[in-house]
Amino acid sequence: MKFNIALLAGDGIGPEVINEAVKVSDAIAKKFNHEITWTPALTGACAIDAVGVPYPDETHEVCMKADAVLFGAIGHPKYDNDPSAPVRPEQGLLLMRKKLGLFANVRPTFTFPSLIDNSPLKRERIEGTDLVFLRELTGGIYFGEKGRRDGGETAFDNCVYTRAEVQRLAKKGFELAMTRSKKLCCVDKANVLETSRLWRETVQAMEKDYPEVTVSYEFVDAVAMRLVQWPNSYDVLITENLFGDILTDEASVISGSMGLMPSASVGEHTSLYEPIHGSYPQATGLNIANPLATILSAAMMFEDAFGLKDEAEAIRAVVNKSLEQGVVTEDLAAKGTKAYKTSEVGDWLVENL
């Protein structure tokens, strides 16, 4: 098969980890007789520096024409202390999600047996955890009307959801649950918010179309607790944009493998794959960042965007092997053992594929 993949390396360690994912993807493509064309494009702080905006129209066109988008990370410290600066990298991210119609963010949290002791949680709490969040990504309070009144003394943000927006996200949730353990948790704050009541009633009405799926409804504050107490009691969770932002980040650190967690954002036109970690500016250019989350994001791309399960499994298998053999960057290296460089990990994976 032939693929055209948009390559958005972004800022900080983005280019370094993307580089290794390209290496591994090319090796897989060679092995399985595919042909990948990579089309790089600018986004984030580097796009602001180059052309003044964080998500240029040219980048959007590259993404729209691509079969999938592979994304590194965005963000630069020079924007961090001024969240009201007129142009910021995150705006590019939000604009990209909206313009590409990436309405569902798929964020798995799972464990690697060899990394369980990295978790802040006790072993018996985290063992067996394998959950997936589907976070709504193009609606809610992120995209509602916002502004000031009373000469700047009053600020407002509107949270808005339509039934259709809830349905398309929930549909993905039910479908995913059908491929897993058939358990779906709808996370809301229906005891306080009208948008949450719309979420709940919409999902309740869809239950009859998926009679095999057992649906539970939990309040966001209760989920924030249980994620720390018994993460292994969850399977598929669906939720709105802001709750998803908070809970998926919380979930990402409990596994002890945050540097390894991939994610996908799927939607109307194309889909985007990215590691869940940030741009880690302090490590930029040092060749020490862990490339595995990006490489596992590429695996998700092979499986979900191109339907190539064997290729994805081959990547996951070699990543597992590298972990077992301790071919890892400094964040995962055991005390007293050698830490590999970012590019060395990629090279090793390619050799061992």
Add this chain to the structure above:
Amino acid sequence: MKFNIALLAGDGIGPEVINEAVKVSDAIAKKFNHEITWTPALTGACAIDAVGVPYPDETHEVCMKADAVLFGAIGHPKYDNDPSAPVRPEQGLLLMRKKLGLFANVRPTFTFPSLIDNSPLKRERIEGTDLVFLRELTGGIYFGEKGRRDGGETAFDNCVYTRAEVQRLAKKGFELAMTRSKKLCCVDKANVLETSRLWRETVQAMEKDYPEVTVSYEFVDAVAMRLVQWPNSYDVLITENLFGDILTDEASVISGSMGLMPSASVGEHTSLYEPIHGSYPQATGLNIANPLATILSAAMMFEDAFGLKDEAEAIRAVVNKSLEQGVVTEDLAAKGTKAYKTSEVGDWLVENL
């Protein structure tokens, strides 16, 4: 001194745990020569059953006349599966907060050395944790306009904050930080929300009035992570209503002592003290619920509402003693040891005061 305390036992285990707090408070009052008049009033599901509304006007009057309010828990399973029922216990809670002007919810998370192994977190992660959240409680998306449009197909919730609302909450945060380690963390989502940008700029402008306090600004998703990773790196945190709802619940389970965490809601007219746990309906009437969070809430009341630090310390000391000697309810009893009943714990505390 003479105090008039409104006693809102509420639902589920509320009456049982409140009962023990009253016993202990009366014993302390006797010991230190104070006189307490308790005025019971209805709230929650029991108020709906009795008079049709969850926060009756009579209850409001009792609270307004009182020097402080001691609160148990509200909520009943018969309302749980229908968050859009026209009358629900939680509405009483929100109405009470608003009408009593309880704008700041003070929620500490700390550890008891003897309970550290109950934490889902590893010992080295949780040891030394001693943080306090100040959650804004009468504004934001909880109280903004909400409703439906397009024949019910679109739902909305407005989040609104004024600078004055932020200032009065932040002022309490700065003042609290001055009495502790002089570290304040403002939790927001200023990279996305206009209300968060108002929060951040307002707190930034107040920094000059508290030159000794070191203020940090963190995004809510980052805090959701660090609370699990390094909770002991936080001291005082201030945040808006919805973020506070989620993060304080997350924080409450990390200590391993959730059944022991007290809280206060302070405001314009009076202040209210309550355990942070829920109404635990399954345990109602069984005399097994842990009364310590309510008793420690009474201690907070003595110290903060009445300025009686010795009385508060005496309560805390005897609670510590009961923990050390294993005089605890079944949730805390070590395997193979005797679990005390709710009322037995109260009796023991009174005897050992």
